[in-house]
Amino acid sequence: MAAMRTWALLLLWFRTSTQGKTPDVHITCVFSEDCVLPCSFQPASDQVIRWLRQEVVIYTLQLEDGEDGEDGEDGEDGEDGEDDQSEHEQYDGRASLFPNLVSHGNASLRLTKCGPRDRGRYRCQVNSTAGLHEAQVIVRVEAPVRSLSLSLELSRLDGYEELKCATRDVYPAPQIAWATDPPTAGGLRPNTRMLADEQGRYNVESRLRKLKDQSQLTYICRVNSSYGTQVWTASLTERAISWTERRNLTVPCHAPPHLPNPSLSWSFTNHNKPAIILTYNSKPQQSSVSTLWKERVVFDPAKVASGDGSLWLVEPNRLEHGGVYTCVYASLRTTHTVVTRVTMTSDSGEDAHVQEKHCGRTECCYSPGSFEQRKNCTSRQDVSHGVRYGVNDL
Template identity: 55%
Template sequence: MTSVQMSRCAPIGSLTLELTRLSGYEEMKCTTRNVYPAPHVVWATDPPNSEVLRPITRKLADRRGLYTVESRLRRMKARAELIYICKVTSAYGTQTRTASLTERELSGLGGRDLTIPCHAPPYLHNPSLSWSFSSGNEPTLILTYDSLSQHSFASPPWRGRALLDMLGVSAGDGSLQLLNADHVKHTGVYTCVYSAQHNTHTEHTEVLISAAGERLHPWEPSHWWIIALVIALLVVALVGMLVYLKIKGSHSKPRKCPEEATELQSVKDKTEGSNLTETNPLAVENTR
């Protein structure tokens, strides 16, 4: 059996944080490699979550005695745009690396401007910024911002189309302004990465650009049928009310009482009798 003795520490060189779906559900995976001794891993969220975080962390050493540490945390679907923070600290507490990640969805309309948000967390000091875009292929660079020179550089296909607010980005607001969005070319995933010494922050935004005249959310049902149904019910109610008033009016006409009808019948009989007497004088003579 071979024993390995490390005469000195192997520091934490890099730390990655990504969203994976290989296990059948969404997980945040935090990884660091070639570290000795094995570091400690701590998870947090921003804003803080009331639920107890239960990550699964594995620490494996290779033949050289260097550790690969992988920690997984199941994504909480109940919280939208939650920031997941993975902090790795060396065994002696002399070194710390932090990575954070969040994801969101955003809709826009073709031919209009769209602002894609991205904000630096408070634990990053004077970070640099990079934006990239992917529509199913390899990510392409949109632009970069250097915090030391305070200058930005945009790749040729995005010049004049993607902009940063230079005053805002120096204050931690690196939101991307997309001008005259195209529903074919600009639908995809936009990624902004803030990077400072020992720390990174990543935001993925899935953007859906709808063509002009389409709904921003085509998966949502239209509400016009509700309006048509309300109008139809109002028409039916109005017709029913008119029919009811007409029937009620015909039944409410005043009828003659029995006494009046008897008197009218007596007057009518007398009148008919007198008419017969006047028109038949022979009948009167015969009765004499």
């Protein structure tokens, strides 16, 4: 009998202690933005609402019988009959309720300009004639990764080539991992630096020395957010092409599979002077080609979505078109870069790849492999294998 009475008392205590409590709520607030901590209760009279962080009261609102808190607009303090205040200097002017929603059982707390110091466990406590209601809210703050770049650079100190993977304004500090495709024997040894700014956000830079005698490698940098909410991937492939000037040239660019609605950009660097060649966005199917390159390039927009963003150069010359061509495929949280170094030798004869076909006088006949063409083409013309930009009197 004594044992049964003990169990009955324990059960009664458990029911009493958990009355008015709700399961913990986990929310993620975005760095420097406003955030709402939810709390709902059964409306009653003589309500006193308190919010506590780590068991320290940070905000109080007291409504006496007959007051409903609906004098103010949504998110603004009401007038007459409300005694509300922030009780911690960290939240002074940053914490508020929604007064016109309190009478409807909404005691949610709004925090403005959230930062790292706002992380932690919060407790919403509503005391009224209906009893005590409590709710726990677990808050974490995140500045998500918004971009990731991977580039090939020359080390200023040692003169060797290295890959730089970088992202900015991230919180908490993310995790960085490197890999190659195909995998290489031995571990990779990147040098990673994470520097926090005055607000606590991290600028991340990870450098990996380019492996010797491994020209066919694809380098992969992955960034995982600390909370596991995001994974960003950037990859880079490098290749070299030796070509004879005035012969039509295909500069290949192939993306990894399964990139939804990708965008594509091509740029060219010669004598350390970078220039944009073209950009293309597959979702609105819009493209833009630099005026300086309109008479030199052909590319096939229809193939971009399937992973082929190759660029075709019409009769390039070594002085103007020998250099580094960079193709960047970009999709949601994924980028793939192809760096192609093109060196050209002088032309020693007739271009064997330019042949006459039975075309109309103002028509150009193209095939992606040979770029066959006829002289005196129109200034801009759609062709069967792509879009031709302003090739005149080639």
